[in-house]
Amino acid sequence: MDNMHLVLQSLISGISIGCVYGLIGIGFCVIYNASGIVNFAQGAFVMLGGMVTYVLIERFQMPYVVAALGAIVVTGFVGACVERLVVRPLWNRSAPMFVMILATLAAQIVIERLTYILVDDQPKTLPAFSDLPPIMLGGVAINFQSLWIMAGSVLIVVALGLFFKTTRTGKAMRAVSINAEAAALQGIPVSLMLTLAFVLSAMLGALAGILLTPTQYTAFNMGVPFAISGFIAAIIGGFGRPLGAFLGGIALGLIQAMAILGLGAGFKNVAALSLLLLFLFVRPSGLLGSTR
Amino acid sequence: MTPTGTLQVADPVLDVRGLSARYGHVEALKSADISAGKGELVAVLGPNGAGKSTLLRAIMGLIPNEGEVRFLGNSLPRRDPVGAATKGVVLVPEGRGIFGPMTVLENLELGAYKIGGDRQEMERRLTHVFELFPRVKERLKQVAGSMSGGEQQMVAVGRAMMADPKVLLLDEPSLGLAPRVTGEILETLGTLSASGLPVVLVEQKAPLALKLACRAYLLSLGRIVATINPREVKSHDELAQYYFA
Numbered sequence: 414m415d416n417m418h419l420v421l422q423s424l425i426s427g428i429s430i431g432c433v434y435g436l437i438g439i440g441f442c443v444i445y446n447a448s449g450i451v452n453f454a455q456g457a458f459v460m461l462g463g464m465v466t467y468v469l470i471e472r473f474q475m476p477y478v479v480a481a482l483g484a485i486v487v488t489g490f491v492g493a494c495v496e497r498l499v500v501r502p503l504w505n506r507s508a509p510m511f512v513m514i515l516a517t518l519a520a521q522i523v524i525e526r527l528t529y530i531l532v533d534d535q536p537k538t539l540p541a542f543s544d545l546p547p548i549m550l551g552g553v554a555i556n557f558q559s560l561w562i563m564a565g566s567v568l569i570v571v572a573l574g575l576f577f578k579t580t581r582t583g584k585a586m587r588a589v590s591i592n593a594e595a596a597a598l599q600g601i602p603v604s605l606m607l608t609l610a611f612v613l614s615a616m617l618g619a620l621a622g623i624l625l626t627p628t629q630y631t632a633f634n635m636g637v638p639f640a641i642s643g644f645i646a647a648i649i650g651g652f653g654r655p656l657g658a659f660l661g662g663i664a665l666g667l668i669q670a671m672a673i674l675g676l677g678a679g680f681k682n683v684a685a686l687s688l689l690l691l692f693l694f695v696r697p698s699g700l701l702g703s704t705r
Numbered sequence: 706m707t708p709t710g711t712l713q714v715a716d717p718v719l720d721v722r723g724l725s726a727r728y729g730h731v732e733a734l735k736s737a738d739i740s741a742g743k744g745e746l747v748a749v750l751g752p753n754g755a756g757k758s759t760l761l762r763a764i765m766g767l768i769p770n771e772g773e774v775r776f777l778g779n780s781l782p783r784r785d786p787v788g789a790a791t792k793g794v795v796l797v798p799e800g801r802g803i804f805g806p807m808t809v810l811e812n813l814e815l816g817a818y819k820i821g822g823d824r825q826e827m828e829r830r831l832t833h834v835f836e837l838f839p840r841v842k843e844r845l846k847q848v849a850g851s852m853s854g855g856e857q858q859m860v861a862v863g864r865a866m867m868a869d870p871k872v873l874l875l876d877e878p879s880l881g882l883a884p885r886v887t888g889e890i891l892e893t894l895g896t897l898s899a900s901g902l903p904v905v906l907v908e909q910k911a912p913l914a915l916k917l918a919c920r921a922y923l924l925s926l927g928r929i930v931a932t933i934n935p936r937e938v939k940s941h942d943e944l945a946q947y948y949f950a
Contacts, residue, residue, distance in 0.1 A: 588804050595802030600790035600819045
């Protein structure tokens, strides 16, 4: 494979993983917009997506699609539990934002450890969605799972955009994110919208995990690195901007892919954190400008 | 002008009794009594910091409060703004509180959030708002935050009307607006009141409010110090004298 093909191959791989980072980043934005909280349990939702799908297939012999849908529902429920049991009591006591953010980190650790106890500590993987050979495009091989990830992510972003733009609940969630007090004065149940934000965010994390696991693996402790990547994607895109987070994720995936190709795998995180620092110094509001 | 609490309404839609509220150790509202009946426009007047906005925020349950807010004969929960709005007590807050990045139509639709997906009812309410503020109809697709202050205030009042309120509270609707636009909005409030809707208007521009009001409460340092019959106010000097007494 010549250099050009190698670069193109890496770019496709970067875009593919970047889409996943983008979905995780969107999860951060949805909760941040609704509550101002940076939810560090987001990584646990990604892990649960792959892990619950695996458990439902292996232990309960469910078909792949049913198991994946089940995992999304279960993770959404866990998201609601995190909001009701961890965030809400602190919110009601007007706890400082810093305390609530730390509480979500604690929730992440609890979910991780529970998974460790209930499943085990071994990495798990899922079969690829399509059992087909890679598509060859001018010497560049594109595997079907990458196509699934890219197409699935774009579909999710479009569906999310339509949800926020056209549905009554989506508009109400946007209103809460713009001005929660004014939203309450319209009779919009602000506390329910906060719960919905956690559920939606958890489901997005689960989807990212399900798309990702066939190309890599899932394990009880894989959430944090992906949460960090999603967090960086959200910052690059402009914190609170879902589309920005998606673009930020793709930018992050591309930078990482180029760093691995040019400098070696050890520079993957160096590149990611350098990109983060660059944005924090030069353009702290991100690609699209942050919402607050 | 009469001492506080002497002008009673026979059958009030909104009846506030002994309402107090504090910010930390500061008691911003002290045992306030006000009421508004069907078709009444009552004004709440007073200088900056008198507690006018606090009164409305306490009625809505936006801040911790003590006392009683009775609406159509039943007590409103102490800290439930969503519940109060759903029942029909609707506040247009100071600064308008419009959803700036959303379109005018989206703002209006959110005002009718409680009706769910009833498109027919939504259309009926939109038509009513367009009758009140024809200019709003021309700007439905515009991002609300890009409108002038006066137009934003029309959207804010229109959005409140989308909720089909049983009592309408307004916090300084004239703030930062040109006199012509202020006049237009206050005229609309007069029309609404004449149609039977009780309106509680918090306003610093006392002469404007007194032109419309059937009764005015004068707040000073968190306490209602007088209940005024606007027809008895002979001159601005007389009002000013009371204001600063």
